[in-house]
Amino acid sequence: MTVRRDFKEPARCRPDQVIGREELFTAAREQLGRGGSVLLHGPAGIGKSTVLRALAAEYGGAARTVLRCSPTESESHLPFLALADLLGLVLDEVSERLPAAQRIALESALTGRGESTLQRDGLALRLAVLSALRALADSGPVLVVADDLQWLDPASAELLGFAARRLGDTPVRMLCAVRTDGQEYDRHLRASPPDTLAVRLGPLSSAQMSALLDHRGYTGLPRSTVRDIHRTSGGNALFALELGRALAENPTPPRPGEPLPVPTSLRALVLNRLEMLSQEARRTLLVASAGARPTLALLHAAGRDN
Structure with a gap:
């Protein structure tokens, strides 16, 4: 064009x-x-x-x-x-x-x-x-x-x-x-x-993310919720905005300590990124997410192609 x-x-x-x-x-x-x-x-x-x-x-x-x-x-x-x-x-x-x-x-x-x-x-x-x-x-x-x-x-x-x-x-x-x-x-x-x-372009800081959420109209969020959004999104602007939208649309916001609602659009995006990883990388991530305290040795073993 x-x-x-x-x-x-x-x-x-x-x-x-x-x-x-x-x-x-x-x-x-x-x-x-x-x-x-x-x-x-x-x-x-x-x-x-x-x-x-x-x-x-x-x-x-x-x-x-x-x-x-x-x-x-x-x-x-x-x-x-x-x-x-x-x-x-x-x-x-x-x-x-x-x-x-x-x-x-x-x-x-x-x-x-x-x-x-x-x-x-x-x-x-x-x-x-x-x-x-x-x-x-x-x-x-x-x-x-x-x-x-x-x-x-x-x-x-x-x-x-x-x-x-x-x-x-x-x-x-x-x-x-x-x-x-x-x-x-x-x-x-x-x-x-x-x-x-x-x-x-790297991850946004917590303060930058708070400013972004305010700018997009997701105002009035408790500081603890903003921290949860920042941690969950990893500083990713799109992820944070999708989480903010899900919170705004949720009639019963999560209580402190409860997981944030993850919208379908964000799930699809994350799944698409996971599908791009190798089988060994996906297996390592699966073990990391399932273990209470996964060690480096355990993750290394999980990633090996047995």
Whole structure:
């Protein structure tokens, strides 16, 4: 999707509403202000999309063109889909400025009117994406906003990575977010412009979480309940808000010491994350949750494949 200079984000994405991420937001803002790119990363629900939208709202107005994509897991098998989201609406603007071979390859990939694959049109497609971004940047700064990079279809990921590594001083900034649980963001960083700043979002503190719950309307919660939410969610913003919503909808709130109500949506999200773990890791977690005082030796033994 392409957005012009008059683009306005919803009020909920204003920079002053990024709760608990002020320092990270400032670092990312300064990086974009210098003409660099930013890669936000962290686990699911930690708040990457909120920060990304706030940064896009602030810097979208300074760019002549804003290109956007937000892929989903269910569509990640469709080749060139993310690329079509990014460049589909500007294809007419740039196609006549591309060499014939690049134009034909890119039009085939984005419109589906012809068969195009990385194996057959690899070099032409790679150069076409790079040329298209340069052509757009000739008329003014370009901001590429991509959320959930982990769901990019492999063809789009390859083409964008090729272009990003070769943009040089071209005024194209990339603002991206990717779900990670460790150092796996390195793969996405290598496919980003060389001047990309990687910003990891970690858990919120108890005070930050209390401010977030208040901001979202879950006010008046006892301090002990806020502490329980913080402990149960592990500082994860999405988990905390889902727990806060469940408490607000529960006519009989739990008494001190009772477990918090866990909504179905949160159960599904946690189960989905557990399914991504290896069998050994799930077995270890099962033993840890069942044992009153599980020792490291016990957990190590539980994780071994007997």
